[in-house]
Structures are given as C-alpha cells and as structure tokens.
Amino acid sequence: MKNNRLLKNKTLIVGCGRLGCSIANECCSEGKNVMAVDFNEDCFAGLSNKFSGYTFVGDVTDLSVLEEAYIASAKEIIITTGDDNVNLFVAYVARKIYDVPNIYVRLDDPNNAALIQGLKIKAIYPFELSFDKFNLIRGGSK
Amino acid sequence: MKIVICGGNHAADFIIKTFKGHQHQLIVINSSREAARYLTKVNQIPVFHGDYWRKYVLEDAHVEGADIFVALGYKDCDNFVACLSAKKLFGVKKCICIVNNPKNVDIFRELGVDSVISSTQMLAYSILSEASLENLIKAVSLEDDKIVMTEIIIKENYEIAHKKIMDISFPKTGNISCIYRQPNVIIPNGSTLILPKDKLAFVSTPQNQKEIINFIQRVRKN
Known part of the structure; x- marks a missing residue:
C-alpha cells in the first residue's frame, strides 16, 4: 500500500458536494492535478465546464476506491463528505497509511477535534464559522 | 468487568x-x-x-x-x-x-x-478449511489464524496406527496435544500407543498443517 517513491503531485477531493465541487473547480483553475471522488455520480454536476481533472465514482470507505483515485500520489487531500465518521476515517487512512503531506477535513461536530489532535490534520468546522459570523454580523448591526 | x-x-x-x-x-x-x-x-x-x-x-x-x-x-x-x-x-x-x-x-x-x-x-476461512480438508478433519484457528488446532481420526491402515508416539518421529513443526479415545481423553507422552479410531488433535502453524496431515495419513505398505 505504501509507496513513498511515487511523485506526490495530485490534489484529491473526497466528497463532491457544494464545498467539494467548489474547491475542485478552484484547484483546477490554479492548474493543479485534481482527482474528485464521490459515491454519487450526480454530484459531479456541480463541477464547472472548465474542470479538467478526473472523476471517480465509488464508496470512499473502501480503500481500493481511494487507491484507484491515486491517494498514494496525493500531495493534498480535501475531505468534505456529509458524514463526519467517514471524513474522520478517510483522514486517518490518509495520515497513517498513505502519509499524505497535507490533509484538510470538514467536521460538523467540533467535539471531534480531540480525535485528530497531534496528527497534523487541518480541520474546518462549519458550526464555528457560522457562529463566529453570526456574532460578527449581530455585533455590527448593534 | x-x-x-x-x-x-x-x-x-x-x-x-x-x-x-x-x-x-x-x-x-x-x-x-x-x-x-x-x-x-x-x-x-x-x-x-x-x-x-x-x-x-x-x-x-x-x-x-x-x-x-x-x-x-x-x-x-x-x-x-x-x-x-x-x-x-x-x-x-x-x-x-x-x-x-x-x-x-x-x-x-x-x-x-x-x-x-x-x-x-x-465465512471465507471456514469455506476454505472445509474445502481443503477431508470430512473427517476438523480445524480450529487460534490467535488470528497464527495457530491451528486440527482433529483427525486414525484409520486402521495408517502407518502410525498401533505404534508408540516416540517411535513414529512425528514432525517437529507440530505437537500432538491430546488423543480422544472413547470415553477417555488422553494427554499423550512418548510411550502412548496410537490406536485406530482414536481422535488425534494436534497444534501447528497453518503453513505446516498440510504436511502433518500428510504424515498422519500415510498408509502402511504391505
């Protein structure tokens, strides 16, 4: 499974909802080598016409699907499926089995932060972002 | 607990x-x-x-x-x-x-x-072990399949029947752990006699299982 000799130059997007697709589009426009994976083929409709990467349909909790999507040669992986547990699992696999240099994950439950502590996994918490933004706009209108 | x-x-x-x-x-x-x-x-x-x-x-x-x-x-x-x-x-x-x-x-x-x-x-392992061994052999895996315990019935025409364990040069890769001879269970030593219809249980690694089964099932030539 491990192959450190491979050139790590790919950007892997796991979960292509609104966020995943937007990031995939942006990465493409930056000229990155993008691989997008989702179990639902319809999700790829969110990719723009200019998207020039590859798409893979499959269950990301199955390692063979991630392997097909070149996880072993990923420079960065962005995990944005709708299920926190799937996101955590993929992040762990990316860190402990394939040692992907940059791992970004979306987690709905901020309590999950404790589970990725010390693993060099960068997390986004939509709850915290919304809460901060709410406080900001309310504070602004006072 | x-x-x-x-x-x-x-x-x-x-x-x-x-x-x-x-x-x-x-x-x-x-x-x-x-x-x-x-x-x-x-x-x-x-x-x-x-x-x-x-x-x-x-x-x-x-x-x-x-x-x-x-x-x-x-x-x-x-x-x-x-x-x-x-x-x-x-x-x-x-x-x-x-x-x-x-x-x-x-x-x-x-x-x-x-x-x-x-x-x-x-299920897959179970199918595999059922398929690869004959009916009269039962196998149990221990320690995540690193050890197997195999049970085998001795037949009259086997070379090792009617012999003492010390005389049969049993393969060193396995160990006879017990012999079931109705209604007794015998914990064997070198001088234990192996008889037909005995149920012999031995432990080994999965790699050596086949070799030991072949050894036990060798048929006497005469």
Whole structure:
C-alpha cells in the first residue's frame, strides 16, 4: 500500500458536494492535478465546464476506491463528505497509511477535534464559522 | 468487568444475554430507538438511546475506564470512530468492532482498534478449511489464524496406527496435544500407543498443517 517513491503531485477531493465541487473547480483553475471522488455520480454536476481533472465514482470507505483515485500520489487531500465518521476515517487512512503531506477535513461536530489532535490534520468546522459570523454580523448591526 | 455494547440488534441481544448476571457491569447504547426499546424489553436492563460515536453520548453513559468496548453497528466508519473515541477520550482498555467490509479488518487494526471481526472473512476461512480438508478433519484457528488446532481420526491402515508416539518421529513443526479415545481423553507422552479410531488433535502453524496431515495419513505398505 505504501509507496513513498511515487511523485506526490495530485490534489484529491473526497466528497463532491457544494464545498467539494467548489474547491475542485478552484484547484483546477490554479492548474493543479485534481482527482474528485464521490459515491454519487450526480454530484459531479456541480463541477464547472472548465474542470479538467478526473472523476471517480465509488464508496470512499473502501480503500481500493481511494487507491484507484491515486491517494498514494496525493500531495493534498480535501475531505468534505456529509458524514463526519467517514471524513474522520478517510483522514486517518490518509495520515497513517498513505502519509499524505497535507490533509484538510470538514467536521460538523467540533467535539471531534480531540480525535485528530497531534496528527497534523487541518480541520474546518462549519458550526464555528457560522457562529463566529453570526456574532460578527449581530455585533455590527448593534 | 465493565463492558460497553454499542449498536447492533440481534448481536447486541446475544452478547447481553451471555454476560448479564455474571457480575459484569453492562452499558448498552443503541442509535436506533426501536432497537433500544426492544433490548430494554427483552433483557430488562436500561439501554441508552443515542449516537454511540458522539462524545456527549459516551459521556452520559459513563463509559470511562471500561474494560471492553464492543461496536456492533452496521456502518464500519461509525464503529471505527466509536472505538477511537472510547480509546482516546475515555481510556477504554480494549476495543472490539465488527466490520461489513472484510478489507477493513487489517486497516482498522493498523489504525488502532484492538480487535476487528468480519463475519464474511470468517465465512471465507471456514469455506476454505472445509474445502481443503477431508470430512473427517476438523480445524480450529487460534490467535488470528497464527495457530491451528486440527482433529483427525486414525484409520486402521495408517502407518502410525498401533505404534508408540516416540517411535513414529512425528514432525517437529507440530505437537500432538491430546488423543480422544472413547470415553477417555488422553494427554499423550512418548510411550502412548496410537490406536485406530482414536481422535488425534494436534497444534501447528497453518503453513505446516498440510504436511502433518500428510504424515498422519500415510498408509502402511504391505
């Protein structure tokens, strides 16, 4: 499974909802080598016409699907499926089995932060972002 | 022992029944309301209803310091995160989880779950051992298939029948652990005589199993 000799130059997007697709589009426009994976083929409709990467349909909790999507040669992986547990699992696999240099994950439950502590996994918490933004706009209108 | 049982329906029911009343403290959590109700009703014990992979549910159920944590849910990732939380946040000593996808057995182990069970994998091994051996041989795997215990019935025409163990130069890669000769169980030593119809049980590694079976089943030439 491990192959450190491979050139790590790919950007892997796991979960292509609104966020995943937007990031995939942006990465493409930056000229990155993008691989997008989702179990639902319809999700790829969110990719723009200019998207020039590859798409893979499959269950990301199955390692063979991630392997097909070149996880072993990923420079960065962005995990944005709708299920926190799937996101955590993929992040762990990316860190402990394939040692992907940059791992970004979306987690709905901020309590999950404790589970990725010390693993060099960068997390986004939509709850915290919304809460901060709410406080900001309310504070602004006072 | 403090045992936490998460998820599962019939599997949870069976485990609760096995351990209930044996001076074990059972904590049962289920994410399905119907399953939680059913388990409470048939076993007369409190069942927490909640997502057992969430920190606050595990906190409410007081799983901290449990000896064994078992995750029996249908989704592999839910079980994985539950075991991870139990271990990392609540200092649970040992985690066991079941997986639907047999490929996850090795991966979950590598990611820190103590014991991973896949019924599909077990079925495959069982088919394999049934298919590769004759009917009169039974095999049991121990220690994650690193050791096998094989049971074999001695026939009249085998070379080793009517001989003492010290005279047959049994392969060094295995060990005869007991002989079942109705109605007795004999723990053999060098001078034990092997007789037809004996059930001979030996332990070995899976790699050497075939070689030893071939040795035992060698037919006398005369």
